[in-house]
Amino acid sequence: MKKPKNRTSQIGFEDFRRLARDESLSKYERIGFPDEYREGFERQIFDDIAGKLYNLQRQQQTVLDIGPGCSDLPNMLINLCERNGHSLTLVDSEEMLRQLDDRPFLSKVTAPYPDCPELIDGLSGAVDVILCYSVLQYIVLDTAFFRFLDDSLSLLAPGGQMLIGDIPNVSKRKRFFSSEAGIRFHKDFMRTADEPVVRFNQIEHDQIDDAIVFAILGRARSAGFDAYLLPQARSLPMANRREDILIQRP
Template identity: 55%
Template sequence: MSSSSTSSVNGFYNPTFEDYRRMAQDPSLSCYEKVGFPDAYRKESEPFIFEDILHKLPTLNQKNKVVLDIGPGCSQLPHMLIALCERNGHTLLLVDSEEMLALLPDKPFIQKHVGQFPKMDAFVNEFQGRVDCLLSYSVLQIAFKEGFFQQFADTALSLLSEGGEMLLGDVPNISKRKRFFASSNGVRYHQHFTGENTLPTVQFNQMEPDHLDDGTLFGLMMRARLQGFDSYLLPQDSRLPFANRREDLLFTRP
């Protein structure tokens, strides 16, 4: 994967919306690399990821709903969602850059909306309270890096219909990561991964301006509750590549 076109914080690979636009157009990248993942992290595991998403968003298995994917990217995951929406008669709204959306098929039940959510006033106004199922997978961390993750979550919630559900999935949590790498399991994982007999570096009680943590995730959940939504922090299926350091936020509108 080309590193020159992307940004990294403390060794964490952390592209921006603009980086993804460029990656979408880079013919040397695989469909997984275009969305920021080495093939080894996604190629085999995307069916498990999709299964995990389906468990958390039961509306997807209903019929004739309005489904929104913010940041679908272009790996096999959006193709799985597209096939499911076609089978179930859903309308599927896709929001991403023009370059990324161009890599996904055009079908009568799909509406492509170009833009960087939530900076899309016309789209946001049009779909207030109309989305039955909202998925945004591995995207909240990008909005955090770009400084508008709270607006991202608030605006996404405003789109939910009564009974609607929203999964902000695959969210890296630096606090969870630290807890894991401070454990014996974490040490074994690190030593297996690096092939070295060293200990992972874990530092508690330090500023973490570049990372989502327990505080930001619990804060998002609390704020949503005070705005009239239910909210839950869920673990990922253990077969998922980042299950030891990422988790999923589920919101429902009563």
């Protein structure tokens, strides 16, 4: 089966439009993952997301999903929103969004976020839940990073929450692969006797590291929001090298 580009390579909005059109790919490959990283895990992933975004458990919330893709996760969110009477807006390419069902409470915006001024203006200060999962690494490469964050924060209603989830932090990855547990994981996964190569204090171009993670926390807090760095549930496939940021408007 044809494989998508490796997620460590530079890939952006236009690349995902191409992947979404490729009928030889699975629904997980179309969003940039090998099947083994997502197949059978998405219910656990969604439960982890919903446990952090507790506003989803309330009734009649305004929800925004930035870059939902076309796997099972957005369908789980759509179904939850239907049960709880939420309004839901999905922002992604037309190629991704047309693979998701249409519902009366669901709006689809075809644009590379945050290049959607009508959406930003129309939802200003009115969104109870923003989800941006497995997307930050592409935003860092594809768009004005702090504009993405500032525009997103401007959308949050009082008490609103934003989860920037599944962040591939290269600093966290290095810490893990320098540990005994990480060395064992690498050897088992790669089926090798060689230890992983880890180099600290080295700039990694086009990668998210602790500096970017802390910059997000600092910028959100300086703008008047609470911001927290959270671990993923241990059962998730990349919990040992990825993490989440939860931002809340008081």
